[in-house]
Amino acid sequence: MAAEKRSFLVLHGPNLNLLGSREKEIYGDLTLGQIDELIAREAERLGVEVACRQSNSESALLDYIHAAPGDYSGIIINPGAFTHYSIALRDALAGVGLPAVEVHLSNIHAREEFRRTSVIAPVVRGQICGFGARGYLLALQALAETGPE
Amino acid sequence: MAAEKRSFLVLHGPNLNLLGSREKEIYGDLTLGQIDELIAREAERLGVEVACRQSNSESALLDYIHAAPGDYSGIIINPGAFTHYSIALRDALAGVGLPAVEVHLSNIHAREEFRRTSVIAPVVRGQICGFGARGYLLALQALAETGPE
Amino acid sequence: MAAEKRSFLVLHGPNLNLLGSREKEIYGDLTLGQIDELIAREAERLGVEVACRQSNSESALLDYIHAAPGDYSGIIINPGAFTHYSIALRDALAGVGLPAVEVHLSNIHAREEFRRTSVIAPVVRGQICGFGARGYLLALQALAETGPE
Amino acid sequence: MAAEKRSFLVLHGPNLNLLGSREKEIYGDLTLGQIDELIAREAERLGVEVACRQSNSESALLDYIHAAPGDYSGIIINPGAFTHYSIALRDALAGVGLPAVEVHLSNIHAREEFRRTSVIAPVVRGQICGFGARGYLLALQALAETGPE
């Protein structure tokens, strides 16, 4: 894993495909495609590789996570609404054991009470919320600058 | 949207394909096919179009909702068990912004305590429960008789 | 009860006499008189009779409910604020045993947390909320189309 | 108060006028009139006087309680549904300071959870529940056999 570029998996959860059209005052104007481009550009700047996937399906996300250990050194995940109830995602992340970062576009602490609790946060390395698309870039930096554990 | 018939999407959530065979004392004797036929007949009476979809899959329901804005003026949804935990469905409904009505066959307030809380209700226009299949017809009327917001 | 017209009692709870003047963004522009007229017209269309009563007094509402079995085949009730604490109304409805429907003008699930709990809902046949005055008409249909239990 | 007969006020709260017709499996077959007769007979046996009042109105009950100190040596109250929320009744009983006994026909601890809490119990002398109409007779005995405090 030393000589070749490290690679990271970025997972976007349910409803994030609506970005740019949906509730812009909360989630911003960028489409998911534009965000993925920003992430790709930041990856290039950091000298790492990155693959972005979106799914509305919990099981598809589980499959991506399960398959990650062979191909990626870390996971950045915006679990969307799954943040608050998908213990399956939590168990998958804990199970594969890759360093992971949880990202939220909005400040989940400044919205409805139920959005303040993440069932996933206890098993990731860290959480970044409130910075819109920039949150992914910060997460990528955080992972890229850390050596493997 | 004025000259042509308005069209509505009816979504049946998980386990509703079991209708007519499952726990009839709670959910009644009609099969889902029979219910959809009643809905179609009511739609005809009201001069609107209607499309009915059932899925046990949260992500399939999300996809239906995401695709709805182009084709439909409103959504009637019986989220089944997802009522109580699928914040993803809630976010999708809030995201697409179509008027939506939540329907339950049984009176969810006269059953187990956990069935009294709907994570979806805060983002729909209204909720109808306890009238069996007739609930869908009432919901259709409610939507059909309202102009677009 | 077969040959003669079935008759239904519509009860409006406390503060509903303010309708049309009070917090219109929540409750709409119609006065209670106008709503009662709409209900009467719908009753006519359905071939049933209807009597509408409003009271700010819990005991008056109890008296109406107690007296209902002789004269009416069902009750439509918008308990207003009593929804959230009048166990006396709940016991009265359960006591007389007529089919009853609970109606709310606004979507009680999209307002203050305490409005989400109805002490009355567990003893009625169903609940309709969020459709303004139309909710009464839907409730009337639901009752009118059901035979006696 | 020594030479003349002591007199007690029996208050029946909301919906108790339905007794004998309503949910007999919970509340028994006796009408309120029959119960009052039993109470009167027991009073006679005990050599005390008794007056029985029923009201569905919280304020009427408050008025009865406020007026009691001049005429009665104690109060027996079945607050019905008010048991669970009428802090006004509680304050009235505490305010007039007469010895009071709370009676329930059914065993309120063997029914819905919310029926287990009485806001009134902390200010009365004692509580008797689960013995049907006999509960009133036991309460009358309890009061009659106690001297004034």
Next chain:
Amino acid sequence: MAAEKRSFLVLHGPNLNLLGSREKEIYGDLTLGQIDELIAREAERLGVEVACRQSNSESALLDYIHAAPGDYSGIIINPGAFTHYSIALRDALAGVGLPAVEVHLSNIHAREEFRRTSVIAPVVRGQICGFGARGYLLALQALAETGPE
């Protein structure tokens, strides 16, 4: 409303007619009549008019509030025990939209836990508690010195 004297409605809730006789260590020695006289004298001093009403009936209080907008510029209310459960009073106050002040004779925060929560406080302009009869006078000043909103 400028040239003529502004007028305020003072509402005393349930059991306040017992003042002067009931639990004096909590509520003080003054009778309600004496308190109303103090209020009248303060009104005179402030150059405003005042009308005082007491009722043990929730619906009577609702009626007073409903009728207030024509005659009064503001409401001072001591809801007594209704403070803790009468959402109907809350809705009435919010509905008529007059500036209102909630007054309590005793310090409700230094008594039973349940007395610390007011369902009415969120819709009034302010709350004054713990100063006995003087609380009404302070409330009157607060209202009188404010121009209409």
Next chain:
Amino acid sequence: MAAEKRSFLVLHGPNLNLLGSREKEIYGDLTLGQIDELIAREAERLGVEVACRQSNSESALLDYIHAAPGDYSGIIINPGAFTHYSIALRDALAGVGLPAVEVHLSNIHAREEFRRTSVIAPVVRGQICGFGARGYLLALQALAETGPE
């Protein structure tokens, strides 16, 4: 069971042997022996037999209850502190199926919060509290006057 005298078992739970010496302001001056004598006299008056047992041991109380069906037609139990946690006593009473009455000397609703909840109350016929030793006599009457179920 018809021709011979019916017999009842009175069980006194933990610490009740301290009666007469312990916290008299709460529990009164009578010793347990004196109370048992009052009970015996009342039994005689009612034409029934009665046996009184006290134990500080949960298992001894269980044994008394288990053995009761052969010898007694009903049980009067003051579970003392076990009221609040001995689910074993509850299960025993439910298991043997004899009509039972729960008695408390003091008004458990006017003391510490935790004393308001009885794990036993849901399986007995009724509960009497707050009348000191007289509570046992009332309970005995209640049982004696009822025929076997």
Next chain:
Amino acid sequence: MAAEKRSFLVLHGPNLNLLGSREKEIYGDLTLGQIDELIAREAERLGVEVACRQSNSESALLDYIHAAPGDYSGIIINPGAFTHYSIALRDALAGVGLPAVEVHLSNIHAREEFRRTSVIAPVVRGQICGFGARGYLLALQALAETGPE
């Protein structure tokens, strides 16, 4: 169903495909394939047939359950993380009405607090947890030794 071998469906929920690689100190060393083999061998010993399915998808599990009544006499399910939130699975199991057993590899009561609550347990026949792969074998026995209900 009498002459031919009875057949049972074993369902493994999300993340159980990771077994043998994931958090072995909690879940043990066996792969899911090895566990299925053990189950097959035990089925043979018991003279019943068994089919094992794993899915990370809630809807796939629902489909398996819906289809089960034709082919199987009972269901053994390890719902994995769905244990704690999939009311859809609960409703499916209740809906098809086959006897079902819930199995967990680890002792869910000795882990995080949220793992102690199963939304599924109230609708199954029984629950077995803490015995690793052996739990499935015990469950199979439990089902195989019971006749159809």
Next chain:
Amino acid sequence: MAAEKRSFLVLHGPNLNLLGSREKEIYGDLTLGQIDELIAREAERLGVEVACRQSNSESALLDYIHAAPGDYSGIIINPGAFTHYSIALRDALAGVGLPAVEVHLSNIHAREEFRRTSVIAPVVRGQICGFGARGYLLALQALAETGPE
């Protein structure tokens, strides 16, 4: 411990001596004696020894557990009602350190809410509930097939 037969202690908690007579719809028809015989026969089949003890006394059960390490390789315990409050039993089981299994005849998750919480479960190896007497046999197998830890 290798050459000689391993031996297990089976403990039945309070009220289990009532089995066969008490609430058969919940606990089944077998008496405790018959259950112990089934256990003995299963022990023989498994080539282990077993001793069965029942007690209604928490302290007797504690004594059995304290004495177990010398004589037994493991403990099967049905704590009955103690399941829900006897932290003493929990501490004893944790203290002696023998592998233990908790058994319940009924499915404790399908009954009253309070029966769903076991204070003992966090310190045992596993829990089996809902299979009637067969639960003991499954527990015995689970223990017998495990080597000492």
Next chain:
Amino acid sequence: MAAEKRSFLVLHGPNLNLLGSREKEIYGDLTLGQIDELIAREAERLGVEVACRQSNSESALLDYIHAAPGDYSGIIINPGAFTHYSIALRDALAGVGLPAVEVHLSNIHAREEFRRTSVIAPVVRGQICGFGARGYLLALQALAETGPE
């Protein structure tokens, strides 16, 4: 204390130095200096003396309170954010034993839920909230018009 002017201490807690610049829609336009001037003028009108202190430091406020008994007859305190957690302030006020009044500029019951609970209110004489700067003047009156306790 009779012949000379009585003197009162006004304490402003954390962040109140920001008044006039900060969140004016909640706290109003007046600066703290202007408020103190209003208080001084009111004191003059009432014939009492007043000293105003602001501090962001809990310990400084404690020191002011500790030193108060020698110099002041009462304390008016707006504890700002300390209202909700500074049990130290509560203990100090209870400790020095001077009559105290709690003032809040805004109606703390119409804002975030956590602002509704004051740890200080149970030890003061009364609480005034929602009247902006005028609240201090009302508090001063309340204290000035009361004789020493």
Next chain:
Amino acid sequence: MAAEKRSFLVLHGPNLNLLGSREKEIYGDLTLGQIDELIAREAERLGVEVACRQSNSESALLDYIHAAPGDYSGIIINPGAFTHYSIALRDALAGVGLPAVEVHLSNIHAREEFRRTSVIAPVVRGQICGFGARGYLLALQALAETGPE
């Protein structure tokens, strides 16, 4: 009680007989016998007498407490697991009225959440925890150095 040596009763609750063998990392290496010896030696140093009793039986501990007033001037009690649920012990200690001290070997606040709550602490004079066997010695000092109340 003046001229002769004062005497104290030390009560060790359930499972404390396991000391020295059980979970030494929590409870230390000393056996109960060794602890009692340390206590005896400390008593000698302090010039008081001491008697140590251990029981796993709640009723035996109740009996010891009931009998204490004649023989002892105070009680030191380590209620073990009973700390968290034995309201009977609480009532016994409150009933006999001797000064009592609650001792815990471990720091109950640094363990499972449920160990932080003592139902007994509100009726004793003080509580000492976290100092192993030394806690008893400190408690003895505390009692010995206090005169009788």
Next chain:
Amino acid sequence: MAAEKRSFLVLHGPNLNLLGSREKEIYGDLTLGQIDELIAREAERLGVEVACRQSNSESALLDYIHAAPGDYSGIIINPGAFTHYSIALRDALAGVGLPAVEVHLSNIHAREEFRRTSVIAPVVRGQICGFGARGYLLALQALAETGPE
């Protein structure tokens, strides 16, 4: 640390400077100076050194704790009101890692409910409450008699 005298830091939190004047029925008659003298005398008796500091300032207490490791072998702290909310004090004590003992003059379990929870207790070695000034002396003994960890 062996040859020279060990030294301990005693920290008194907010409001403890009021001792001797404030609420004597709770906290006793001694002034803080007298208590410090008792502590000094006990230190001398034990052959250790002691320094006593009081502060109403959380940050001053933090500074004392931060500076302690160089000069002291252990800390005795009465955090006063900070007990219930100063997580900063908790973190400081955990951070410096010195053995610490928490002392309270009064029995915090026999007062207001909120006083029963200490945020500090989980990170100290032990807690002593209810013995007035003697609690410090016991704590000092406890620390002095332990060797360094």
Next chain:
Amino acid sequence: MAAEKRSFLVLHGPNLNLLGSREKEIYGDLTLGQIDELIAREAERLGVEVACRQSNSESALLDYIHAAPGDYSGIIINPGAFTHYSIALRDALAGVGLPAVEVHLSNIHAREEFRRTSVIAPVVRGQICGFGARGYLLALQALAETGPE
């Protein structure tokens, strides 16, 4: 603010001065000085200015925040233990209205339950936790790359 360098204030809360010596397994090896140097270097790289302040005093932190608007374009704050209770800090940040970012060295969601709730998060722009010292650098980027709001 355009032509000159933008400047940011970094605030370190209580106990952060212990960094490098305290609980390194949670907070890492770097001292606060080293962290501030990293921040300074990152600021240089980003072309912004930065000032770092640490204080154990809530009021000092309040003062820093109050003074910030003149000198800084944004605030980065690690509130340490104040995160969980200092509503005063929350109000200060909301009051000055500068964009702020909350940083935590450790993943506060993977520690004690109480560390998961931040009273401050609802008023900042975003939160970053779990990345050690790097969290400050990410926060600085997030602020630096945003234009003023």
